[in-house]
Amino acid sequence: MRGFKTMYDYRGKVAGMVIAAVGSMLVIIQKLAPFNVFRSMNAEQHYYLSAWITVVGLFSIAFSMEKHEDERVKKIRAGAMQLVIGLLIGLLLALSFTGIVIGDFDLAPEMLIAIAGFYLVFYLVVFHIGLYTDILWQYDADEIPIVENIKKNWWVHLVVVIVMMGVLLLIFSII
Amino acid sequence: MKNTIRVERAKLNISQTELAVKVGVTKQTIHSVETGRFVPSTVLAMKIACFFKVRIEDIFELEDSDWK
Numbered sequence A: 001m002r003g004f005k006t007m008y009d010y011r012g013k014v015a016g017m018v019i020a021a022v023g024s025m026l027v028i029i030q031k032l033a034p035f036n037v038f039r040s041m042n043a044e045q046h047y048y049l050s051a052w053i054t055v056v057g058l059f060s061i062a063f064s065m066e067k068h069e070d071e072r073v074k075k076i077r078a079g080a081m082q083l084v085i086g087l088l089i090g091l092l093l094a095l096s097f098t099g100i101v102i103g104d105f106d107l108a109p110e111m112l113i114a115i116a117g118f119y120l121v122f123y124l125v126v127f128h129i130g131l132y133t134d135i136l137w138q139y140d141a142d143e144i145p146i147v148e149n150i151k152k153n154w155w156v157h158l159v160v161v162i163v164m165m166g167v168l169l170l171i172f173s174i175i
Numbered sequence B: 001m002k003n004t005i006r007v008e009r010a011k012l013n014i015s016q017t018e019l020a021v022k023v024g025v026t027k028q029t030i031h032s033v034e035t036g037r038f039v040p041s042t043v044l045a046m047k048i049a050c051f052f053k054v055r056i057e058d059i060f061e062l063e064d065s066d067w068k
Helices: A010-032 A043-062 A071-102 A109-133 A146-152 A154-174 B005-012 B016-023 B027-034 B042-052
Strands: none
Touching: A010 A043, A071 A109, A071 B027, A109 A154, B005 B016, B005 B027, B005 B042, B016 B027, B016 B042, B027 B042
């Protein structure tokens, strides 16, 4: 993506490992012997903060390149992300459907639907920008005329914009 | 897509690691290409052909299954 750095270099992976290790140690310590660092936060908040730090570390690992990132690694990474995001959204939809059908709102089906909806809407927006508009994606070929491309695919953009707005309105109305 | 990278390597007596370093990928990628589990990009295929000083079609060959 032009102008966007979608992956950190290998150092991000090392940093992520350190952050995740520290975070997970804090989670264990907070579980066994809770202690407070910040006065304004209680023990439960400290526990969740530790878990949050662990997940930030995992995020850094997930979005950092391998020491030697070649085309095969990129392909495996894209496939893995596609599979995991598909499973995650499937899980969110299954959980929210269960919550709706059995009326168990402890599962917070509205939040699960919103999270799954946002994932899919943003994915579709970014994917269609890349597919039809080519504003953000840089190919090795010469510049692709954006305006011409939009004119050529105007109906696709119109449909995408209308669908996205409709879905976002639906999500906001549910929340 | 089948290929003759293994044969070309044997002619020059070089390892997968050496070839990987020369074309800027990992040893695992060369192994995957050799075994036909990974189809390389045009750039990588051309780099490999360049390294062995042969044409791409002398190394890589389409199979019937590639047309389906």
